[in-house]
Amino acid sequence: MAHVDRRDFLKLAGIAGVTFTAGLFPDRKISAQTADFHFVQFSDTHWGYSGPANPDAEHTLEKAVATVNGLTNQPDFIVFTGDLTHTTEDAKERRARMKRFREIVGALHVKDVRFMPGEHDASLDAGEAYKEFFGETHYTFDHKGVHFIALDNASDPEAKLGEAQLAWLAADLKQRKVDEPIVVMTHRPLFDLYAKWDWTTADGTKAIDLLMPYQNVVVFYGHIHQEHHDMTGHIPHHAAKSLIFPQPAPGSQPKRVPLPYDPAMSGLGTRDITMGAKITLTELPVSKA
Incomplete structure (x- = not known):
């Protein structure tokens, strides 16, 4: 199966991507029932944030929507991997932010859009408001x-998946063939990237253990506000950039604080993911228009 030519794929004026390609499904057998496709990952939009880390916070999500709408070849679907909104203890304001977020992403040309909670969306009320606007938290x-x-x-304030969800995952995986291609999407990293900064999942190793027998698994996540690639055994994990402000590299400084604002927004972006015999990740910067 041939790779999509990414230079032809991204014809939007002013958009240039950094492309990362890896043989993530080396054992996958291509069949007539399986076709190349691509989807877009948004992460950590933090709608409602206001502060010096992004003076353009009110418009960054709109610009990212415009970036994806400008792709010549529109994605099959779009996924948001958590922290759709910025945290607030005011339940009324939390719902107002979620409502406005839905209005902004409603302008996406692609209407198959899937959501996941981050701790900013769900940890203060166990996902109650999130479910009102976006449905189930795992699926x-x-x-x-x-x-x-x-x-x-993200819904559990202790950053756990919990035994019920792990049992649900185990039951789902029992229905899969060992060579079936599987994409896992989470907000926090499942592995222990840097626990001191909350860049881990308390019981994530249990999920990884459940996934380990399957030959063709890849994990996409957010939370750390930067592109990052890692492996647990044969399972690759890819973090996406944020759409509000970038964070420092894991453990690179004493405290986890947003990086200084860059008017060029070079640390922000979305990701286009092509699925095939190999996976191609193309990082899309946010349009400045």
Whole structure:
């Protein structure tokens, strides 16, 4: 199966991407029922944030929507991997932010849009408001021969998946073939990236253990506000950039604080993911228009 030519794929004026390609499904057998496709990952939009880390916070999500709407080849679907809104203890304001977020992303040309909670959306009320606007916090779906699993490691204030969700995951995986391509989407990293900064999932190793017998698994997540690539055994994990402000590299400084504002917004972006015999990740900067 041929790779999509990304230079032809991104014809939007002013958009240039950094492309990362890896043989993430080396054992995958291509069949007539499985076709190349692509989707877009948004993460950590933090709608409602106001502060010096992003003076343009009110418009950054709109610009990111415009970036994706400008792609010549529109994605099959779009996924938001958590922290849709910025945290607030005011329940009324929390819902107002979620409502406005839905209005902004409603301008996306692609209408198959899937959401996941981050701790900013869900940890203060166990996902109550989130569910009112976006539905279940964990779920599965299938697309062109790939099985997608959305896990919720944000609603629990202790950053746990919890035994009930782990049992649900185990039951779902029992229905999968060992060589079936599986994409897992989470907000926090499942592995212990840097626990001191809350860049981990308390019981994430249990989920990884459940996934380990499957040959073709890849994990996409957010939370750390930067592009990052890691491996647990044969399972690759790819963090996405934020759409509000970038964070420092894990453990690179004493405290986790947003990086200084860059008017060029070079640390922000969305990700286009092509699924095939290999996976191609193309990082899309936010349009300045």
